[in-house]
Amino acid sequence: MTKQQANWSPYDNNGGTCVAIAGADYCVIAADTRMSTGYSILSRDYSKIIQLADKSLMASSGFQADVRALQKVLAARHLIYQHQHNKQMSCPAMAQLLSNTLYYKRFFPYYAFNVLGGLDSEGKGCVFTYDAVGSYERVGYSSQGSGATLITPFLDNQLKSPSPLLLPAKDAVTPLSESEAIDLVKTCFASASERDIYTGDKLEIVILNASGIRREYLELRKD
Amino acid sequence: MFRNQYDTDVTTWSPAGRLFQVEYAMEAVKQGSAAIGLRSKTHVVLACVNKASSELSSHQKKIFKVDDHIGVSIAGLTADGRVLSRYMRNECINYSYTYESPLPVGRLVVQLADKAQVCTQRSWKRPYGVGLLVGGLDESGAHLYYNCPSGNYFEYQAFAIGSRSQAAKTYLERKFEGFTESSRENLIKDALFALRETLQGEKLTSSTCTIAVVGVGEAFHILDQETVQSLINEFEIVGEEPPADEATVPDQGGVAEPGPADQGTPTDQGVTPMDV
Numbered sequence: 213m214t215k216q217q218a219n220w221s222p223y224d225n226n227g228g229t230c231v232a233i234a235g236a237d238y239c240v241i242a243a244d245t246r247m248s249t250g251y252s253i254l255s256r257d258y259s260k261i262i263q264l265a266d267k268s269l270m271a272s273s274g275f276q277a278d279v280r281a282l283q284k285v286l287a288a289r290h291l292i293y294q295h296q297h298n299k300q301m302s303c304p305a306m307a308q309l310l311s312n313t314l315y316y317k318r319f320f321p322y323y324a325f326n327v328l329g330g331l332d333s334e335g336k337g338c339v340f341t342y343d344a345v346g347s348y349e350r351v352g353y354s355s356q357g358s359g360a361t362l363i364t365p366f367l368d369n370q371l372k373s374p375s376p377l378l379l380p381a382k383d384a385v386t387p388l389s390e391s392e393a394i395d396l397v398k399t400c401f402a403s404a405s406e407r408d409i410y411t412g413d414k415l416e417i418v419i420l421n422a423s424g425i426r427r428e429y430l431e432l433r434k435d
Numbered sequence: 436m437f438r439n440q441y442d443t444d445v446t447t448w449s450p451a452g453r454l455f456q457v458e459y460a461m462e463a464v465k466q467g468s469a470a471i472g473l474r475s476k477t478h479v480v481l482a483c484v485n486k487a488s489s490e491l492s493s494h495q496k497k498i499f500k501v502d503d504h505i506g507v508s509i510a511g512l513t514a515d516g517r518v519l520s521r522y523m524r525n526e527c528i529n530y531s532y533t534y535e536s537p538l539p540v541g542r543l544v545v546q547l548a549d550k551a552q553v554c555t556q557r558s559w560k561r562p563y564g565v566g567l568l569v570g571g572l573d574e575s576g577a578h579l580y581y582n583c584p585s586g587n588y589f590e591y592q593a594f595a596i597g598s599r600s601q602a603a604k605t606y607l608e609r610k611f612e613g614f615t616e617s618s619r620e621n622l623i624k625d626a627l628f629a630l631r632e633t634l635q636g637e638k639l640t641s642s643t644c645t646i647a648v649v650g651v652g653e654a655f656h657i658l659d660q661e662t663v664q665s666l667i668n669e670f671e672i673v674g675e676e677p678p679a680d681e682a683t684v685p686d687q688g689g690v691a692e693p694g695p696a697d698q699g700t701p702t703d704q705g706v707t708p709m710d711v
Binding site for chain 2: 291
């Protein structure tokens with residue numbers, strides 16, 4: 213008697229890639245705008261990036277229905293926080309909240325691969341990277357999604373964030389200027405679009421710094 | 436109102452068909468410091484008097500933001516008010532989450548009223564001792580409601596609750612017909628004038644009052660002290676008549692003005708309350 217198998221899956225993968233890079237006083241978050249299912253394209257203009265708070269942005273690839281549900285939960289929790297504390301959540305606080313929210317559904321996870329980016333309470337750029345059930349770490353840069361396997365080694369080569377195990381302790385922040393980081397991100401996606409079929413169409417880049425928030429777009433390969 | 440044998444329980448009727456516990460709860464509202472609300476076609480202004488129990492303490496928070504489009508000012512047991520505000524905030528968040536649109540004000544006040552009614556029909560509960568002026572905006576325009584401990588609610592063009600609110604109500608009754616078309620600035624000025632009526636001689640400064648506004652294109656927010664103080668100065672210095680009053684008796688404004696000698700030092704009047 214063979215084990216009974218489900219004849220449907222509650223999950224789907226809508227593809228896409230997300231990248232975030234932290235600087236000394238800025239943070240760059242980018243994601244492509246292609247949403248796919250199987251070998252088909254559902255949309256060429258779907259944003260995977262959301263602003264959760266003044267200084268926190270989240271980009272998520274994976275199953276976009278779960279991503280949307282996760283975004284709504286976090287937005288509601290942030291509103292409650294604002295009512296109780298009379299201020300916006302800091303990025304590290306949001307990072308912990310995201311981790312807890314993901315783990316809450318440990319046994320029916322959000323199929324979402326997230327990168328959280330923003331400015332910490334000192335104004336320095338911070339990036340947090342997650343798995344589907346909430347394990348997270350603060351890093352200098354990160355990539356998630358279908359193109360991550362192509363982008364991460366490239367970023368390692370260019371940015372080489374020092375290990376947190378090293379002594380003396382080094383900053384988890386890359387010594388890159390804002391425009392250099394943006395160019396790097398554009399290069400990453402241009403390369404990923406060449407070989408990853410789920411990445412392409414358009415690139416949305418959001419830059420967060422002391423003067424506020426800014427968006428840039430770049431056309432990518434549409435095939 | 437005197438003590439009698441039918442007022443021990445909220446679930447006991449009097450022979451005259453009254454629930455005394457509920458009426459006593461409404462008394463608690465009348466004892467609280469004044470809260471005022473006014474609305475125009477596009478804006479709602481909430482104002483309240485800040486009462487600090489002593490010079491050393493901060494004043495109680497009486498105006499709460501419930502959502503971007505709704506705010507509430509309270510009079511009576513402020514602890515009850517805080518709890519109800521938390522309930523209202525939750526309801527707004529849950530509605531937004533499900534329907535991706537703001538909770539209509541009329542719906543919120545009904546839910547609030549039903550919640551208050553429950554406490555008038557359970558022997559193990561007591562009525563909420565707080566009156567709420569709920570001001571908000573939705574698709575059908577600007578609204579101002581008053582929610583009672585009894586579970587009743589009414590919509591108003593302008594209203595005042597709490598101690599010495601009758602003085603404010605008298606002022607509002609004179610002016611309310613002009614409110615619908617009133618500008619945002621005049622509406623706020625009218626609120627300040629009405630508030631001043633309840634102070635009856637006491638100096639109106641930004642440390643003794645709180646003003647909040649919500650309007651078309653303007654999320655609910657409490658005005659900061661400097662803004663309020665400059666608005667107060669504007670009309671005190673000019674010795675101004677209450678705005679947009681065509682049937683004005685000219686000497687009414689001038690005679691009623693409190694001593695104009697201290698116009699120059701408005702900001703250091705008394706103890707600045709701790710800002711929450």
